[in-house]
Amino acid sequence: MHSNKIIEAIKERRSIFKFKDEEVSKDSVDTILEAGRWAPSYANLQPWKFVVIRDKEIQDQLCKIAEKITIFREGLEEAPVVIAVASNQDKDPSHFVEAGAVATQNMALAAHSLGLSSYWIGLFDIDKEKKSAEKEAKEVLDLPEDYRLISLLPVGKADHERTSERDELEEMVIRK
Numbered sequence: 001m002h003s004n005k006i007i008e009a010i011k012e013r014r015s016i017f018k019f020k021d022e023e024v025s026k027d028s029v030d031t032i033l034e035a036g037r038w039a040p041s042y043a044n045l046q047p048w049k050f051v052v053i054r055d056k057e058i059q060d061q062l063c064k065i066a067e068k069i070t071i072f073r074e075g076l077e078e079a080p081v082v083i084a085v086a087s088n089q090d091k092d093p094s095h096f097v098e099a100g101a102v103a104t105q106n107m108a109l110a111a112h113s114l115g116l117s118s119y120w121i122g123l124f125d126i127d128k129e130k131k132s133a134e135k136e137a138k139e140v141l142d143l144p145e146d147y148r149l150i151s152l153l154p155v156g157k158a159d160h161e162r163t164s165e166r167d168e169l170e171e172m173v174i175r176k
Helices: 005-012 026-037 056-066 074-078 096-113 133-141
Strands: 048-053 081-088 147-156
Touching (some): 005 096, 026 048, 026 081, 026 096, 048 056, 048 096, 056 074, 081 096, 081 133, 133 147
Antiparallel strands (some): 048 081, 081 147
């Protein structure tokens, strides 16, 4: 099997939930956002918006909201920066979720390439329930109605290391 820098970065990246109390530079954030900007999207519609959050009050509000849907939220309060990924469902009604997901993945890999860590909090509510975490977080972030909140990506210097195993490739591949 071939190996290269991209494959190694994908294999090495891990979800980190605890961050050091160290600032993430604007240049690093802009590099991460640039990776999101270059994510693929259906017909190159680029339906996303990225919200960069450094305000601790907003992060605390988002943490309380995320508490409803995940146990993995501690880092949301302590991360030096959180990037919210939203997609315009009117601009790309068939693929806005995938566009937001792949932009999030690009940004997580870019953060890793800069020696930073992140983890993904999925907020998208497929049923659009009135009291959903997505709806509440959209209100906190003041996102327009036509945007759906796909994810939150806390980013910072890791305060711990993680390892994980993967199932064997042959267990998940069907070859015809």
